[in-house]
Amino acid sequence: MPSHVTALQVMIASPSDVLEAREAVYTALSRWNEANTSSRKIALIASRWETGAVPMLGDHPQALINKQLVAKADIVIALFGSRMGQATPSAVSGTAEEIAEAEAAGKPVHLYFSTAPHANDVDPAQLQALRDFKKAIEERGLYGTFNSVEELTAHVWQAIEHDLHRLELTADEDAKPVTGVDFLAQPGEERLPKTDSRGRLKYETKRWIDLINRGGSDAEDVVIEPVADGIFLGGSGQPTIIHAGQSRRFPLMLALSAGDPAIKVTWTESKETRERIFHVG
Incomplete structure (x- = not known):
């Protein structure tokens, strides 16, 4: 009998100032696959605008990203450092719009804010916009923080396991879940x-x-x-x-x-x- 694998699209959303964190999430998803795909028959497909968005004309760039990536995502992981990002016609930033689109569609959205020291050239306006956004999030949900890529990796794994349980995804019928330490x-x-x-x-x-x-x-x-x-x-x-x-x-x-x-x-x-x-x- 052929073995079927369930693929989940995990979108990594963020402004441009957290490139290391974005790469850490991508690596964490890859390592999760190495550790689990064979036994649990689930594969996490990382999605990022820089590699996943197809260049097109005819609409605002953010609207195209929403159609191509957000609409297809099963899970969204959003990261913030010291910038909110560039505003779009309908949101304070592209990342904020992606979060709102995913949230409206009922997709799991996980937000993480870096607590590492800010760069000396941080834009005060961007930092204030981020603080305002963070305060608004506190009124409708929970967010996480990270101070290192190692800490972020642990958060990502925890979020993925939570979502798999929530989505009631299991391996093949013959596979047995690992209940102990592995x-x-x-x-x-x-x-x-x-x-x-x-x-x-x-x-x-x-x-x-x-x-x-x-x-x-x-x-x-x-x-x-x-x-x-x-x-x-x-x-x-x-x-x-x-x-x-x-x-x-x-x-x-x-x-x-x-x-x-x-x-x-x-x-x-x-x-x-x-x-x-x-x-x-």
Whole structure:
């Protein structure tokens, strides 16, 4: 029997000043797919105006985005930093109009405001418009905040799991939902430019481990530790809680002498101590 996958369009809406956050949401959706699509038969399709909107004439640009992206979206995730964005003929900004369109259509809309320090050149008028919008939101719903891309990733996963439950989406009839803790250790890395004391451009590699709880239960007293010499984990040995559908990022450093990179994760589930070894090389 062929296996069918339910596809959900998730639109990422925001002004232009939160590019890093937009990319973080896109990455979070991709990682959710890596962890869940195979077992739960659900795929999240990220939608962004810069890649999803088809250039056309005949209407206001925002109206075209509404028709092409908002109308097709199943879920909308909206992000704000220090700007409200450019006004449209019918709303204080394009992002605000997208939120209103989705909300009117009964789609789940999740708003997140950055609490990171504002840039020195922030536009006071934009900042005030954002504050007014935020105050208006407080009168009709809840919004979230984030101070880092790691925190935003956790919020996105939590929102997606909430929406899947609300939409009553399940996997194939033969698939059984995961009710306990189900960890996935996802390694990641990126090369960052760095200038030395002589002004020469060099690169350093930043590595990390994303520990993702794909299950339906919270994991308590979570401790992550290296199991070999030459592996260093930021925050290792410190107990934490990783709720169902959330993730936690741990900085990773590897010495030249490090062998097969592996980590041990221990946690408490149903008052019992569990552990699992992950090879992350």
